[in-house]
Amino acid sequence: MTRYGFEVVRDVHIGEVGDVGSHESIAGAIGNTPLVRLNRVAEGLEAAVYVKLEYLNPLGSVKDRAALSMIEAAERSGELRPGGTVVEATSGNTGIALAAIAAARGYRSVVVVPDKSSAEKVALLRAYGAEVHVSPGSRPAHHPEFVRNVARRLAEEIPGGWLAGQYDNPANPAAHRATTGPEIWTQTAGAVTHFVAGVGTGGTVSGAGEFLKAVSRGAVQVIGADPETSAYGGGDGRAWYVESVGHHLHPETEVDQWPSSYHRDVVDRIERVGDAEALRVLHRLSRAEGLLLGGSSGTAIAAALRVARPLGPESVVVVIAPDSGRSYLSKYFDDDWLGRLGFPLLREGTEPTVGVALTIPLDGHVRTVPSRATVAEARALLGGAPALPVLLQRKVSGPAQIAEVLGAASAVTLDRVPDTDPVTAHLSAPLPVVGTTDPISRAAERISGYAGPVVVAHEGRGVTLVDATEIAAAGVDYRGR
Numbered sequence: 001m002t003r004y005g006f007e008v009v010r011d012v013h014i015g016e017v018g019d020v021g022s023h024e025s026i027a028g029a030i031g032n033t034p035l036v037r038l039n040r041v042a043e044g045l046e047a048a049v050y051v052k053l054e055y056l057n058p059l060g061s062v063k064d065r066a067a068l069s070m071i072e073a074a075e076r077s078g079e080l081r082p083g084g085t086v087v088e089a090t091s092g093n094t095g096i097a098l099a100a101i102a103a104a105r106g107y108r109s110v111v112v113v114p115d116k117s118s119a120e121k122v123a124l125l126r127a128y129g130a131e132v133h134v135s136p137g138s139r140p141a142h143h144p145e146f147v148r149n150v151a152r153r154l155a156e157e158i159p160g161g162w163l164a165g166q167y168d169n170p171a172n173p174a175a176h177r178a179t180t181g182p183e184i185w186t187q188t189a190g191a192v193t194h195f196v197a198g199v200g201t202g203g204t205v206s207g208a209g210e211f212l213k214a215v216s217r218g219a220v221q222v223i224g225a226d227p228e229t230s231a232y233g234g235g236d237g238r239a240w241y242v243e244s245v246g247h248h249l250h251p252e253t254e255v256d257q258w259p260s261s262y263h264r265d266v267v268d269r270i271e272r273v274g275d276a277e278a279l280r281v282l283h284r285l286s287r288a289e290g291l292l293l294g295g296s297s298g299t300a301i302a303a304a305l306r307v308a309r310p311l312g313p314e315s316v317v318v319v320i321a322p323d324s325g326r327s328y329l330s331k332y333f334d335d336d337w338l339g340r341l342g343f344p345l346l347r348e349g350t351e352p353t354v355g356v357a358l359t360i361p362l363d364g365h366v367r368t369v370p371s372r373a374t375v376a377e378a379r380a381l382l383g384g385a386p387a388l389p390v391l392l393q394r395k396v397s398g399p400a401q402i403a404e405v406l407g408a409a410s411a412v413t414l415d416r417v418p419d420t421d422p423v424t425a426h427l428s429a430p431l432p433v434v435g436t437t438d439p440i441s442r443a444a445e446r447i448s449g450y451a452g453p454v455v456v457a458h459e460g461r462g463v464t465l466v467d468a469t470e471i472a473a474a475g476v477d478y479r480g481r
């Protein structure tokens with residue numbers, strides 16, 4: 001027993017397969033993931049914080065539960081028949097789980113992924129035999145190339161095709177109502193007081209949250225964790241970098257529809273977590289707890305630590321860690337990726353950073369040209385600047401998310417072109433980017449051979465433009481010391 005008066009039960013299987021450890025197929029091994037207490041990361045907190053390690057599901061994420069539940073519901077309803085094809089649009093984990101379960105049951109699988117998905121996730125899909133279609137991630141919801149529209153079309157065209165549709169499939173939250181929620185209740189012997197989960201489709205927070213609220217007669221508080229700019233928590237929907245959570249709004253979105261898998265009445269409050277905070281927590285988790293987790297776990301656990309801060313020793317916070325950091329080694333755990341965007345590095349050295357060496361104003365923002373501007377408007381915005389990033393954006397002012405830069409407008413690209421043309425018809429490549437946390441010599445290497453303006457990014461936003469010669473000179477200065 002712990003001092004909280006409950007035993008953390010490891011070997012309770014919630015589901016139909018009776019025997020823990022021996023299963024008739026991969027599907028039987030889904031669920032019953034452990035809770036692990038945070039120790040060093042939670043130092044100074046009186047409340048206990050337990051992380052539910054969903055990466056220990058056999059296909060690697062919390063999405064194993066929703067995928068199995070959706071396939072079984074479609075088998076029951078007759079929408080998915082023997083020899084059929086499972087189709088889905090997903091940034092990865094749902095597709096991986098669907099593809100694997102489909103493989104085990106003799107179905108084909110077709111998965112449409114946005115082009116920003118990590119290479120590791122796409123390779124995994126192919127390893128499970130899925131046919132992968134890559135579609136541009138930067139399309140509004142009404143656009144025919146929007147990933148979910150491509151998947152819908154494919155499901156209609158393929159004979160025997162069935163669209164899983166996790167965003168609006170009631171079997172997604174139902175999976176968490178039937179398994180994730182009851183597991184947490186059993187594992188904490190009813191001592192859980194707060195439940196925290198990131199919100200992507202909303203299936204996890206809604207389903208598990210509903211169960212925990214019902215079983216505790218409303219006592220368990222349910223908290224959604226959301227990226228800072230995501231629309232769920234009241235942001236304007238501009239891009240962020242932690243994958244798989246939040247609700248992004250393309251600037252050209254005509255009707256903003258939230259997934260019906262997200263039941264917002266279940267959520268007592270949303271904690272908004274910026275990318276930099278999520279990544280800092282993620283790095284602490286691997287180094288201080290031995291927990292290598294994915295980005296959305298950073299978002300959720302950062303939120304859980306905030307939730308726990310004012311709570312007393314009688315409180316037990318349970319937070320979902322949806323997947324492992326192994327799928328993101330080339331992003332959230334790579335100093336080259338982190339540094340270029342101005343995020344906290346995994347290993348901070350002694351060399352001066354771009355931010356320090358060039359005294360970059362961290363709260364500044366780069367002037368930009370909005371993607372809807374005409375050539376005449378872009379020329380006026382340029383003023384005397386050599387070039388400005390052209391940004392997919394909802395407002396002319398406001399932070400320039402590097403992820404939303406389409407290219408650059410300059411006096412050269414706009415020379416002798418008609419005033420009334422859209423600026424997007426006359427762009428050069430996006431300007432090079434270095435980050436405030438980049439060591440100065442690495443930044444100089446990034447732009448070697450380039451002359452002209454460079455965007456300096458801090459925490460994923462463009463904060464200023466500097467000339468490449470300034471970076472090169474500071475790099476030489478450093479090396480010369």
Ligand SMILES: Cc1ncc(COP(=O)(O)O)c(C=O)c1O
Nearest residue numbers: 093200201202203204244296322
């Ligand atoms: C890594 C990761 N984190 C979080 C989520 C969000 O979970 P949900 O869709 O249940 O809200 C997902 C879902 O795709 C995911 O893959």
